[in-house]
Amino acid sequence: MEQLQVLIQEKYKGSPLLIGLQGMQGVGKTTLGIQMKQLLSQLNIQFDSISIDDFYLSYIDREKLDKRKYKYRGPPGTHDYQMIIKTLSQFKEGKSIEVPIFDKSLHNGQGDRVGQKTIKCQVLLFEGWFVGYKSKCLYEFKQKEKQLQLDGKDYDQDLEIFINEQLKLYEPIWEQFDILIQLKPNPFELSLKWRLEAEKEMRIKTGNGMSDEQIVDFVKYFWNCLHPLIYNNLICDLVIEVNKQRQYKVL
Template sequence: MSRSDRPGWVLGLSGAQGSGKSTLTAKLASILEAEGRSCAVLSLDDVYLGPEARADLARRVHPLFAVRGPPGTHDPALALSVLEALGRPGPVRLPRFDKGRDAPVPEAGRPVFEGPADVVILEGWCLGARPDPSAAASAPINALEREHDADGTWRGAVEAALAGRYADLFKAPDLTVFLRAPDFPTVRRWRGEQEADLARAIAAGRPGRAMDAAELDDFLARYERITRRLIADPPGDIVVDLAPDRTPGPLQRR
């Protein structure tokens, strides 16, 4: 992506599940809009592959790719093309993903942004993650890896994805901020709080389904290796250490 074919400024926002990325993104976008700057928001969650594409990956590469979440289950090329479009005048249909349906939102239902954007906020849980070539040969770190990826095929494919188009996408931000959780157990608690909030909303009439504790553990096991890596060796230009209650500490410039 050339400098001329991109928005005025791209802010990357990275952090583990439940760290507050979406809330912070919404607040920053609101502030920028109030100051008269056009701001588009693009999340890695917006460019998940649909179930058919993931099913194909599951057949060709490894069954664990049937479930969205880890690197390999997104479309980085789509995200890059959207960033390029946001750097030009004219309408841009922003991709969105319906997690309830587990499918991309049809084009007619996607929001339209009038480019060019002054600022784009690009956010995602693994934004900036660096590949670890040794992961495939390393010992499994949880039950999911032991029982479903003992030979490291899935881990190797995830790392190969990070080294490919994800690396190209992760170069797009002019500045990346990483929200660092204290540890992985805290991430598990934060994500559990989100599921509890969802369960209460469903009880009040919102459609959907919340995960139980076992389902949540299985879900997070797919993120655990890279999440622990990011906490130990954070990416980005600025790191913000979060307390267990998500209170931010001082900014650390890197």
């Protein structure tokens, strides 16, 4: 956390500071946000965090999306990206911001908005699984297909090309960041392992949750949308590698 503290102190000059955080499912984005809050409170800096998940389209609007492409909520195209741009712009202007509250349990797990919350802070963390990702050219898709030797059963290139086009709509959001941080699991397949472990714990505690087979399908769908081997090599201010013991190492 020492490098992170130095980075924030270098960048923060009294004006609102916006930090982007990219991390795959289960890598520890929420935990890092808590640590940042504790760190900045010691420096008397007001901190808060929001997620790209807060800005999902309403249930009604998501029902209008192409179900053949959007098997699950989460990929580019399932959020109100214009609201994100407006909200973060207001933060950068020093204003209070209104952030939607999204209840993931509604509509049999499809989720919906249930109101909004007001946030006023000096440093804001905006986190999400594809935060900072940039759209790629078709040549890179072809190279990836050859590299991974994927067949039609495991890989839908049409889906990835479609999602890649949607990703372009989000790039103006990333341009507002003052700092971009990446939590990077090594290897990237750890995100599947951690998600399986988390879902198993949920099944034990609540009796509910997805089966291992459903989790594998879920995670691989997101890999197909924006595969880590193509998109996860970000140009960041700080890259924090996370190993299988969940230990941090600044690269």
